Amino acid sequence: MAGAMEDEMFLQALEIYEASQRSAEQEEILVQPQTISDDGHFTQLNLCDRFVNVTEEDILAKIKGAVPRTTKRSTEWAVSVWRKWRDSKRLASDSEYPPELDFITNEEVNRWLAQFVFEVRTLKGEEYSGESLYGLCSGIQHYIREKRSDRNDEPIDIYKDPYLAHFRSSFNAVLKDLHSRGIGTVKKQASVITKDVENQLWLQNILGDDTPSKLLNTLVYCLGVNLALRSGHEHRSLRPDMFQLVELPDGRRYLEYIEWGSKNNAGGLRDRKNCNKSVKIFPNVENPQRCVIRLYQKYLSLRPENAPSDALYLQPLHKPRPECWYQSKAVGHNSLTATVKKIIDQLGISGYYTNHSLRRTCVTRLYQSGAEEYEIMKVSGHCSKDGVRAYKEMCLKQEEKISKKLQLVSEKDEEEEPVFKKPCVFQSQSQKPTQPVYNFSNCTVSFTNN
Incomplete structure (x- = not known):
């Protein structure tokens, strides 16, 4: 004690x-x-x-620079459409017309944005789909928020603020009407790359490592599928520092990728508790020619000594040397964006194939293999189950199986082919045979030549 x-x-x-x-x-x-x-x-x-000194202009520039590129583009598009609609209203009559968005009040948003969703049309004079209308309204909201933030005014949320109920009721009515008429019901999504298509890419030597361009395209393809990358900008942001070859005590090794930032985890205040996405790629011992680690190491060995540290993909040399295949100049995001389409076009197959196909292919393959959702989210980087479920897609074989189940087609009937064709059904009495018809099954028939 x-x-x-x-x-x-x-x-x-x-x-x-x-x-x-x-x-x-x-x-x-x-x-x-x-x-x-x-x-x-x-x-x-x-x-x-x-410490360092920064000006107010530096701070504002950094804030604006943190806005995702796609958000900037969609905002510019939405504001441009609003201004064209505003000009058409102003020229059409001497009555009231919508104000500019820079100093628009909440009451004006409630009134004019409701009218906007009813009247806005595409350049061809056609109705926008529901998704496009949502993008327009969200872009307008982002622009208003930016302007109010610069003036330290109150923020706005067009989808939640109680004083914007008229707009939401109007928008809801438009969306339901479009849906009932089939406008925008079919969404254009990037096609999934099937196992057969990928095998053909390898067998036809479209993917490989025997030329600088082919090795570059193959690495874009393989890393895109294994890391669930989507756009050319994501590929352009890859750096050699993000990859590390790790060797285990038992001699096994893997290539580890640690993401520095993405659409799903930009690293801001809302993401501070999120872990950076980390994916391990292990060797392909079954088919070494398609091994991602081997391709990655070969590519790195053929980069120049003065290669930039802020870019993984470099432009091929016009006259490659045995020890160096690439320039010290990075491949642009536009070229990287076109990689998948360029590869698939060589096969001559139909479909909507983009770099986003790599991400959809990754998630779909994991889903079809029976992987758990948390396993898929670890690779894809999705922060919610709803997000990853949007990428799931059944293959044609799965959909065919479901269809046959609904039609009560048994698996036995699917697999077994009949030994003989079904007896003929005669349409008239004169067509009936005069001799009796016999059905035989499981018989052995022997023919003897005399």
């Missing part, structure tokens, strides 16, 4: 001592900033060199 009390007193004293030491260290750091020199000794840190 006494020993236990002594141990407890000792632990309490130790905690008090460690706490006092931490306080002393923190106080010393605050009073006398220090840094470690190359020889391992502490040197005085100049406070003027420790």
Whole structure:
């Protein structure tokens, strides 16, 4: 008993001592900033060199630079459509017409945005789909928010604010009407690359590593499928620093990819608790020619010594050398965006194939293989199950199986072919045979030539 009390007193004293030491260290750091020199000794840190000075313009530029590129484009498109609609209303009559968005009030948003969704049309004079209308309204909202933020005015949420109920009722009515008439019901999505299509790409030597361009395209394809990448911008943002070849104690190895930022995890305030996406690619021992690790290592070995560190994909040399196939100039995102279409076009098959096909292919293959949703989300980087479910797609064989189940077609009937054709059905009495008809099954028939 006494020993236990002594141990407890000792632990309490130790905690008090460690706490006092931490306080002393923190106080010393605050009073006398220090840094470690190359020889391992502490040197005085100049406070003027420790911090940087930024202007208000620098801060605003950084804020605007943090807006995703797709958001900027959709906002510009939405504002442009609004202004053209506004001009048409202004020229059509001398009565009231919509205001500019820069200083629009909540009451004006409620009134005019409701009228906008009813009247807006495409350049061809056709109705927009529901998804396009939603994109227009969201782009307009983003523009209004930016302008109000610059003036420190109250924000706006057109989908939740109670004083915008008239707009939401109007928008809801338009969406239901479009849906009832079949406008926008078929969504154009990137096609999934099937196993047969991928095999043909390899067998026809469209994918491979025997030329600089082919190796580059193959790496874009393989990394896109294995890492669930979507756009040319995501491929353009890849850097060699994001990849690490790890060797395990038992001799096995894998290529690890750690994402620095993406659409699903931009690293902002809302993403601060999210972990960076990490994917491990293991060797393809069954088919070494298609091994991603081998292709990646070969590609790295053929990059120039002065290769830029901020780009993985480099432009091929016009005259490649045995030890170097690529320039020190990065491939642009537009070229990377066209990679999948360029590859699939060589097969001459139909379908809507884009770089987004790589991401859809990744998720669909995992889904069809029976992977759990959390496993798929780890590879795809989705933060919600709803997001990853939108990428799931049944293959034609699965849909055929479901259709046959609904029609009560048994698996046995699917697999077994009849030995003989069904008896003929005669239409008239004169067509009936005069001799009796016999049906035989499981018989052995022998023919003898005399």
